Amino acid sequence: MTSQAAIGIDLGGTNLKGAAVDADGGLLAQHAIPTDLPGGPEAVVAGMVDLADGLLNRLSVSRQALVGLGVGSPGPLSIREGRIIDAANLPGWKDVPLRELLRSKLGAPVVLENDGNAAAYGEFWAGAGRGGADLVMLTLGTGVGAGVIIDGAVLHGHFENAAELGHTVVAVDGLPCACGQRGCLEQYCSAAGMARRVCSAIDDGEPCALSEVAGSGRTIDAAQVAQAARSGDRLCSRLWDDACRHLAVACVNIQHTFNPACVVLGGGMAEAGSFLLDGVTAHFAKQRWHLHEDFPTIKLAELGYDAGVIGAAGLAWRAMR
Numbered sequence: 001m002t003s004q005a006a007i008g009i010d011l012g013g014t015n016l017k018g019a020a021v022d023a024d025g026g027l028l029a030q031h032a033i034p035t036d037l038p039g040g041p042e043a044v045v046a047g048m049v050d051l052a053d054g055l056l057n058r059l060s061v062s063r064q065a066l067v068g069l070g071v072g073s074p075g076p077l078s079i080r081e082g083r084i085i086d087a088a089n090l091p092g093w094k095d096v097p098l099r100e101l102l103r104s105k106l107g108a109p110v111v112l113e114n115d116g117n118a119a120a121y122g123e124f125w126a127g128a129g130r131g132g133a134d135l136v137m138l139t140l141g142t143g144v145g146a147g148v149i150i151d152g153a154v155l156h157g158h159f160e161n162a163a164e165l166g167h168t169v170v171a172v173d174g175l176p177c178a179c180g181q182r183g184c185l186e187q188y189c190s191a192a193g194m195a196r197r198v199c200s201a202i203d204d205g206e207p208c209a210l211s212e213v214a215g216s217g218r219t220i221d222a223a224q225v226a227q228a229a230r231s232g233d234r235l236c237s238r239l240w241d242d243a244c245r246h247l248a249v250a251c252v253n254i255q256h257t258f259n260p261a262c263v264v265l266g267g268g269m270a271e272a273g274s275f276l277l278d279g280v281t282a283h284f285a286k287q288r289w290h291l292h293e294d295f296p297t298i299k300l301a302e303l304g305y306d307a308g309v310i311g312a313a314g315l316a317w318r319a320m321r
């Protein structure tokens, strides 16, 4: 019988994903509902309250025993003020005081956090970084989400936008990024960036096992690239290896900037498992310095797509301690 729980919610443009989590990071129940975008923030807040109540009911936990609710949201945010400033995948959401709206409807403490940071906290608290004091996470998906945990706390920075590691530059004068810079990490090793590079090379006439897929108008994904690379396709092998090489550069920079015990890799690219991990660690061993053995362990994420909701709930537990 569960006596207390925290709820974690991932605020996505398509779905609200929720989970009830115990004090040790154990997942008690989870559920997802569509995000009522046309209804605006009020309707989405009502949906979040329904989602939380549904999870608590399922566990026979009263609202009084709800420790708190954590929300992982796309940014930019004012984390101190609990506001969403302007979220790209939530059209019309400008300067929404989400924390206060939720707290007044729910009657429990609410924590708002950037979704990349929430996922990093999840892996730190209950996943690949469990038992440690720090961790840096890279989520290799549509872009590269990231989070930095130092001494058990999420690093926010003065502008509350720290850990945008997907837009750290790993190639001077490299590939252009939608953010306006060139050579951003996410151009080389996000799942979407990987697929884009393969498609672009096929368009340039390079032979590839995935040419037929690209030619038929179907989308290529990172799993197909990994599979083709494993089977020896030259183009996919070269670009997969190049992604691993750029990720290793990122790990060197992370080592010198944050000096964490581990760097955790998650998201679509990490579904390739040891094929990604072995490639990155091999390049990291070649590129890292030789002055001191302060190397982070590079690991695969353990919580998959639950990291965000578990981390958001973990931050609610942390706030009440």
Ligand SMILES: [Zn+2]
Residues within 6 Å of the ligand: 166, 167, 177, 178, 179, 180, 181, 184
């Ligand atoms: Zn960028």
